[in-house]
Amino acid sequence: MSASTRNWLVMNVGSATLKVAVYTVDGDGERAGASHRVTIPLGDDADVDAALSTALTRLPAAAQQPQAIVHRVVHGGRRAGAVVLTPAQCAELTALAPMAPLHQPPALALVELAARRWPRARQFAAFDTSWHAHLAPWSRRLPLPQGLHTAGVMRYGFHGLAYQSAWRQLKAQAPALAHRRLVMAHLGGGSSLCAVHDGRSIDTTMGLTPLDGVPMATRSGSLDPGVIGYLTHALRMPWPEIEQVLWRESGLKGLSGLSGDMRELQADPGEAAALAREHYARRVAQAMAAMATSLGGVDAIVFSGGIGAGAAAVRAQIAAPLRWMGIELDPEANQRGGPAVHADHATVSAWVFHVNEEDELLEAALAEERA
Ligand SMILES: Nc1ncnc2c1ncn2[C@@H]1O[C@H](COP(=O)(O)OP(=O)(O)O)[C@@H](O)[C@H]1O
Ligand SMILES: CC(=O)OP(=O)(O)O
Ligand SMILES: [Mg+2]
Incomplete structure (x- = not known):
């Protein structure tokens, strides 16, 4: 592994499963070598801490030492692409949690867990909502008063x-x-x-x-x-x-x-x-x-x-x-x-x-x- 090669950990918490994958990325930001992925079923309590520990035991050792991590965060509001997870970004994404109560809290809990486990790793988030940036205006609008639309009560779309x-x-x-x-x-x-x-x-x-x-x-x-x-x-x-x-x-x-x-x-x-x-x-x-x-x-x-x-x-x-x-x-x-x-x-x-x-x-x- 060259000095500039990095291990990337990818975390995808859905409502039924936690999927974790590890990739090697070379100094040019290109994928190198095979990736590995595991799917852990989540129980009703969505215990992501336990699920992550299980996932790490089933992945190659590289997964224990990531230099960078990207999380699936379901609700990104109108964000068009991935973001670096600064404290300010995390606070904004936490504010969106009431719009995705099954997904946003466990995803953000994983961000905190990862920050404690791997304090030097850079963390990113990417969103289910970004794909829907070009929704037709009539679809974006919910049939509610304009004031609510202005307040963000609109269709975002997921998956x-x-x-x-x-x-x-x-x-x-x-x-x-x-x-x-x-x-x-x-x-x-x-x-x-x-x-x-x-x-x-x-x-x-x-x-x-x-x-x-x-x-x-x-x-x-x-x-x-x-x-x-x-x-x-x-x-x-x-x-x-x-x-x-x-x-x-x-x-x-x-x-x-x-x-x-x-x-x-x-x-x-x-x-x-x-x-x-x-x-x-x-x-x-x-x-x-x-x-x-x-x-x-x-x-x-x-x-x-x-x-x-x-x-x-x-x-x-x-x-x-x-x-x-x-x-x-x-x-x-x-x-x-x-x-x-x-x-x-x-x-x-x-x-x-x-x-x-x-x-x-x-x-x-x-x-x-x-x-
Ligand atoms: N072979 C299958 N036949 C029918 N249903 C399935 C099958 N495999 C998975 N499922 C259903 O799909 C759900 C998981 O879907 P998936 O897209 O992997 O998860 P998530 O929604 O957490 O991302 C489970 O709830 C399970 O009921
Ligand atoms: C947005 C959503 O419902 O995701 P999942 O199907 O992974 O729970
Ligand atoms: Mg899913």
């Missing part, structure tokens, strides 16, 4: 690092197609869809927070806003209890009464699991049609995330009611997991990619370092 990774992989497979009209569906612990034209997000299902849009593992997704008032005033539920219900006890978990893990719902032969699977697939299918409408048509759809890339049966269930849109999967290709999964005669192609958000985090931080 940007995942969309960037899937888009990069589509571009490698089908360069011209990647610039056309795409509906991307990132379906994991959190799930969202994105309307993309010429590699730019113009609309997406998540909003001010990653609670909006389709139902998720434990999050409700979009809901009649009147439900909140009813829970508050008629059922006298205090806000922390409502927040707990909306973020942690709804979605697949609430629908099934069993689990928020799609793998468990797929293995369960009962009616409650079947209802949860159907509700989820229908809402995702509806959102695909909505995103296609935002684009005025669609040339390809893209699945990613733990469910989107891992569950052929869920992809089939989502695609089934969308034949009228020209979407049809090839059952064998879909079972194999792609990357191309459309039937020969489908007019809209369909793709499956395993995203690597860690590569995107590193790229964003290296770009910031060069700037």
Whole structure:
């Protein structure tokens, strides 16, 4: 290892998992050698301290001595790219935590943990929100009074690092197609869809927070806003209890009464699991049609995330009611997991990619370092 070679540690805390990766970067700021990545499932308590310790035991020794670290911080407000984590930046990102209560606190806890473990390492953050910098103005605006928009109550959108990774992989497979009209569906612990034209997000299902849009593992997704008032005033539920219900006890978990893990719902032969699977697939299918409408048509759809890339049966269930849109999967290709999964005669192609958000985090931080 030359004097200027550095170990970079990348941390990606999602709602269901902590992913940690280690890279070697040479003196020119280019990746050198292989990278290593581990995924640690997070329990309900999201104990990132324990998860990080476990991750470090499973990574090469280089991970114990990083010279630089980049964190996935889900909410970056309107920040366009990665930032160096100064105390002032950390304070600003902490102020955004109420807009991402499952993600921002554990990510910022990891920043503090890392600062204590590796006080000499430079720390960066990159954001899920940056990908959505070019949302159409009508999508950016929530249908609320202008004063609230001015106060920052607007659509930000999330899963940007995942969309960037899937888009990069589509571009490698089908360069011209990647610039056309795409509906991307990132379906994991959190799930969202994105309307993309010429590699730019113009609309997406998540909003001010990653609670909006389709139902998720434990999050409700979009809901009649009147439900909140009813829970508050008629059922006298205090806000922390409502927040707990909306973020942690709804979605697949609430629908099934069993689990928020799609793998468990797929293995369960009962009616409650079947209802949860159907509700989820229908809402995702509806959102695909909505995103296609935002684009005025669609040339390809893209699945990613733990469910989107891992569950052929869920992809089939989502695609089934969308034949009228020209979407049809090839059952064998879909079972194999792609990357191309459309039937020969489908007019809209369909793709499956395993995203690597860690590569995107590193790229964003290296770009910031060069700037
Ligand atoms: N093969 C699979 N089939 C169905 N669901 C899966 C599969 N693999 C992972 N999942 C689901 O995806 C979720 C994890 O998705 P992922 O995108 O990796 O995590 P995160 O949302 O934390 O980033 C888990 O909640 C799990 O239920
Ligand atoms: C933003 C979000 O919901 O992320 P994840 O799916 O990784 O929890
Ligand atoms: Mg994720």
